[in-house]
Amino acid sequence: MGTKKRHIFKVLALVISVFTSVFWAGLSSASSIDTKKTSMTLSIFQDPGRLDVVTQAATSLILWIPGNVYEPLVSFDSSDKPSPSVAKSWTVSPDGKTYKFVIDESRKFSDGSKVTAADVVYSLEQFKNGPILGYKGPFANVSTIKATKKNEVTIVLTARSRGFFRGMGTMAGLVMPASSEGKRNSNPIGSGPYKVVDYKPGSHIQFEYNKRSSAKKPAITSVKVRFITDSPASLLALRAGEVDGLPITSSSIWSRISSEGYTKDFRKILKPASGELHWLMVNQKLAPYNNPAFGKAIAKMINRDTYVAGLGAPKGAMVPQCGWGIMTARTFKPASKENCEIDYNPAQGMKEIVAAGLGDKVFEFVGLTDVSSLRLSADLITQQLQSAGLKVKRKDIPLAQYSSTIFNSRPPAYGLSLMGGSGTLADFVCLDQQKYGYQTYCSPEYTKLMQRADRAASDAYYFKLISEANTLLQKDGVVIPLLARTGLGLYNKKLVGWTPPTIRVEVRLSDFHWEK
Numbered sequence: 001m002g003t004k005k006r007h008i009f010k011v012l013a014l015v016i017s018v019f020t021s022v023f024w025a026g027l028s029s030a031s032s033i034d035t036k037k038t039s040m041t042l043s044i045f046q047d048p049g050r051l052d053v054v055t056q057a058a059t060s061l062i063l064w065i066p067g068n069v070y071e072p073l074v075s076f077d078s079s080d081k082p083s084p085s086v087a088k089s090w091t092v093s094p095d096g097k098t099y100k101f102v103i104d105e106s107r108k109f110s111d112g113s114k115v116t117a118a119d120v121v122y123s124l125e126q127f128k129n130g131p132i133l134g135y136k137g138p139f140a141n142v143s144t145i146k147a148t149k150k151n152e153v154t155i156v157l158t159a160r161s162r163g164f165f166r167g168m169g170t171m172a173g174l175v176m177p178a179s180s181e182g183k184r185n186s187n188p189i190g191s192g193p194y195k196v197v198d199y200k201p202g203s204h205i206q207f208e209y210n211k212r213s214s215a216k217k218p219a220i221t222s223v224k225v226r227f228i229t230d231s232p233a234s235l236l237a238l239r240a241g242e243v244d245g246l247p248i249t250s251s252s253i254w255s256r257i258s259s260e261g262y263t264k265d266f267r268k269i270l271k272p273a274s275g276e277l278h279w280l281m282v283n284q285k286l287a288p289y290n291n292p293a294f295g296k297a298i299a300k301m302i303n304r305d306t307y308v309a310g311l312g313a314p315k316g317a318m319v320p321q322c323g324w325g326i327m328t329a330r331t332f333k334p335a336s337k338e339n340c341e342i343d344y345n346p347a348q349g350m351k352e353i354v355a356a357g358l359g360d361k362v363f364e365f366v367g368l369t370d371v372s373s374l375r376l377s378a379d380l381i382t383q384q385l386q387s388a389g390l391k392v393k394r395k396d397i398p399l400a401q402y403s404s405t406i407f408n409s410r411p412p413a414y415g416l417s418l419m420g421g422s423g424t425l426a427d428f429v430c431l432d433q434q435k436y437g438y439q440t441y442c443s444p445e446y447t448k449l450m451q452r453a454d455r456a457a458s459d460a461y462y463f464k465l466i467s468e469a470n471t472l473l474q475k476d477g478v479v480i481p482l483l484a485r486t487g488l489g490l491y492n493k494k495l496v497g498w499t500p501p502t503i504r505v506e507v508r509l510s511d512f513h514w515e516k
Helices: 003-031 117-129 133-139 162-167 231-239 251-259 292-299 304-311 346-355 372-387 399-408 444-454 459-476
Strands: 039-044 074-076 082-084 087-092 098-103 142-149 152-157 194-200 204-209 222-227 267-282 318-320 362-368 391-397 416-421 479-491
Touching: 039 231, 082 087, 098 117, 117 133, 117 142, 117 152, 133 162, 162 444, 231 251, 251 479, 267 292, 292 346, 292 459, 292 479, 304 318, 304 372, 304 479, 362 372, 362 399, 372 391, 372 416, 391 399, 444 459, 459 479
Parallel strands: 039 222, 362 391, 362 416
Antiparallel strands: 074 082, 087 098, 098 152, 142 152, 194 204, 204 222, 267 416, 267 479, 318 479
């Protein structure tokens, strides 16, 4: 055979070899495709940074861990009807002050250990004594929490409490093993239908079915949650099929969602029940922000209508608000002259700043560099404050540093900041001036109103008292409500099963399945 022919055969052999390699690689890739539809990939625009729900209240964490990894002591449905969970049964004394919870002994944590009364006591004490003020509310009237038997927990209250029992189905009632102490930041262990098998900061959280769970095996046994911090990129990932759903979309891209056909091409979930509030926080524990005149004065400088318009939300998705409560709450009222305790009057607000001797002060506003929606919100608020004449210096920091600055510093190390979340009136109950939360609001008068409301014998009297508390919260000007917004999620049209959250704002992964 001639040299030229041998060369041709070598080339043909190489081509065949390459083609064969590509062919088999293609088959290998195809074989890795989830043809049984037992997995899904979702995305969120924030990395929680830490996985400890006791010390971390960020939405980017409590979307995933409650209800999926951790189960509450008692479950509640969307109409607040209780049902067994970690506690299989319970009894209440005639005076409403003593609760006995019988723990389901068949339940196991994902590490194989049995759920015991001691674990429940440990868990409740963690939230009762933890740094998140909102999780302390259900324990306001709790005197003792004890394991009275191996499978029985007895909780004694100083007074009848509406909030306590309901709280056992919220974040405050989540159950974890006592052995998880010091490990929850990276390895949360619970009795829920899923367990965390991989957490890579800046990349993803991977959930897999917890075979030791007593819950029915979910249709979707593997879930990856990707952190896509660039909101437009998350839309592109959804369009390309790289992710199957965006449980929460940033308000900064809502106009694109409408104009580029996402609401037509994907399943849209509008979630008033899992909406959130935006509020401006004033650090009551740090001078000169703790001057009583300061918060009330800057509240006069905020035009909520301008703020909402600047965010570019679809009509009705964001509503200016001076009080507290998401759109489905009885306390929700749109902003108006009748509903706002502090009227918009920037010139008067600046006069009060000058009269308080603060006219020459430079006030620091702590914002975020890597959460576009809150960065835009901060831009709009600082512009309004500066236009009124207030000297404001921006200090924008990454989310991880922000979480440490806001949530973990004692006292919290910020002057002014913007917050978004599902804040409720109970979040501001503060029994101890030395144990304030990141909001730093600690009013004895407010707390007494909320305590009386918690013990109210009738709904009418309860609503009267919380309305009074809502008014007082506005007048004090430490936490300044700005708006209420709905939640908006987008999902692949064949991915169905979304259910409203009942613990906080959780996405219940076990409820999803793929349509055939």
